[in-house]
Amino acid sequence: MSMCILYLDDDVAIVRLVQKALGRLGHEVVHAEDLDAALQHLSDRRFDAVVLDHYLRGTTGHDVLHRFHAEGITLPVVYVTGSNEASIAIEAMKAGAADYVIKTVSDDFLPLLISAIEQSIATAQLREAKARADEEIRLGKERAEALLAEVNHRVANSLALVASLLRLQISNSQSEDVRMELAETQARINAIAGMHRSLYTSDDVSRVEMDRYLGRLTSEISNSLAGPDGAVHLTLESDPISLSADQAVSVGMVVTELVTNAFKYAYPEGAGGEIRVRLRQVEEMRALLSVEDDGVGVTSGAAPKGTGLGSRIVKAMALSLGPGLEYRPTERGTCAEVPIHLKA
Template structure:
C-alpha cells in the first residue's frame, strides 16, 4: 500500500513496483490508507509525510496501534532528517528520502524488501517462541500427570504391601512352631521395608529420592510396634540423607534383618535395647550401625 497525496508519484510508484511483481494498492490520504488497511491483505506500507488532513506521523501512529499491523516504510523530503528520526522512533521499519536524482524508486524498493524480510523474521521468531512455550506447557502437563500417576501407583502398591505384611504378622501370631514364626517374622520385616519405601514415595514431591532418615524412623517404629518386647527397646539416631528408592529398599531390608537377628540371638528372651544409627560423615559415605 502506497499512501501519498501526489497522484503522479503514486502512478510512478505503482508502475515501478508492478513491473517487479508487486500488487500495489494506492491511497491519497492517511484516512483513505487506514480504511484500505482495515480491509486487510496488505503486507507492507509506504507512507508519505506531508499530506492534507492527517499527516504521515499521525497516520503512522494509527497504523502502529494495531498489534498485527504490517511494517511501514516512511517517505520524507530531502531536508527532513528530523522527521525521519521521529518516524523511526514511532515504529517505522525504515525511511526513504525523496530525491531529484532518480534514486528514490530503487531505494524505496530496497527498503520495502528489507521491511518485508524483517517482518518475516519477526513472525518466524514469534512462531518459534510460541512453539517453545507450547512444548514447555505440554511437557509440564505431562510431567505433572506422570507425577500424579507415580504417586497413585506407589500409594496402591504401598497399601497392598501393608496388607500383605499384616497377613504375615497375623499368621505368625497364630503359629505355634518357632521356625514358622521366625520365617514369617522375617518375611514380614522384608515386606514392611518395601512398603515403607512406597509410602514415602507417594507422599513425596520427588519420586526419584527417598529421605532415608525419615524412612528408617517409620520402619523402626513399625517393627517396634509389632514386637512384643515392650516400649523403648528400639531406638534410632539418623542424619538427614537422601538416596534412590532401590537403595532405600536395600538399606531397609538390611536393617530389618539385623534387628531380627539381634532379637533372635542377642536376646533369646526377646527383650533388650537395640540401637540403630545412620550417619553421613561425608557427602558420599553413609555409615549404618545396628547394635
C-alpha cells in the first residue's frame, strides 16, 4: 500500500534523497520548507505521516509539534535530529512525536527512517481501528440498553394492567377471604412490576437502586393494605444499595410477603402499631434485610396461618439471597431477618 508523506525540512538535498528512496517503494514524499507551507499542504490533501526535522529557519521542530497540537493535527510524526541530540528527540516524543531517527551520514539513516515511518503509520492505523471498534461497542451497548429498557417498560406496563384487573376483581368480590387472597396476589405482581419499572427508569438497566424501589413498593403495600383508620404505620430505612435484577425481585417478594403477613396478623383488630422495613449494608459484600413489628409475635414451630403460600415464597426467595430467613428473638413482636450476599 502506497503512503503519502509530508517532509518538513529546509535541507532540500536530504529531502531529495528521501523522495528517491521512498519513490522506489511506491510512496510519495511532499516537501515543505517551513511551517506555513506544511500547514497549507495539510489543509489541501491527505497525508499518512509527517517527517519533521528539528532545526528549521527561525524555529524548531518542537515549536512545530506544539503548533500541530494546537491545530488538532493528529498525524504520526517521525522526528529527525542530529546524532548528538538524543535529549532533543526525547523531548519531541514527550511533545507528541510517534518516533525519532538520528540523522547521520551513514547508510543506515534511510532504512531506519523508512522503518520508523512504516511502523508509525501502522501503529496509528491500529489505534484508529481500536477507536472505531470501541465506538461501535459503545453504540451497540447503548442500543442494547435502550432495547432492554423498552422491554422492562413493556413488562412493567403489562404487569400493572394485570394488577388493575385484580383490583377490579377485589372490588367486586363479596367474600372477604377472596378479597384478601387477591390483594396478596396483587401485591406480589406489584413487587415484580416495580422492579422492572426501576430498571427502565435507571441509568443502569442491570441494577436496581433499592432505596427508591423499596420506597415505591412499601408505599403501594401500605396504600392497599392499611385500614381506613391508618392505625398500622409502615416505615422504611434503606442504605443506597444497588442489586442485580434477580436479587432485587427476591428482596421485593420477601418484603411484600413479610409486610403483608404483619399487616394481617401482627396487631389485633383495632390495635395500632408499626411495621419497620430496614435494608442495611453490614459488610462490603453483605447486606441485611429485616422486617419487624411490635405486635403479638409468632410461636416457634407454629403452623403458618392461611394457605402457607407466602411462607414458602419467603423461604425460597431468602435462600436465593443467602443463608435464608432467620427470626431474631425480641421482647415484643417479630423480627425477621434475611442476610444478602451482594453480587459485584
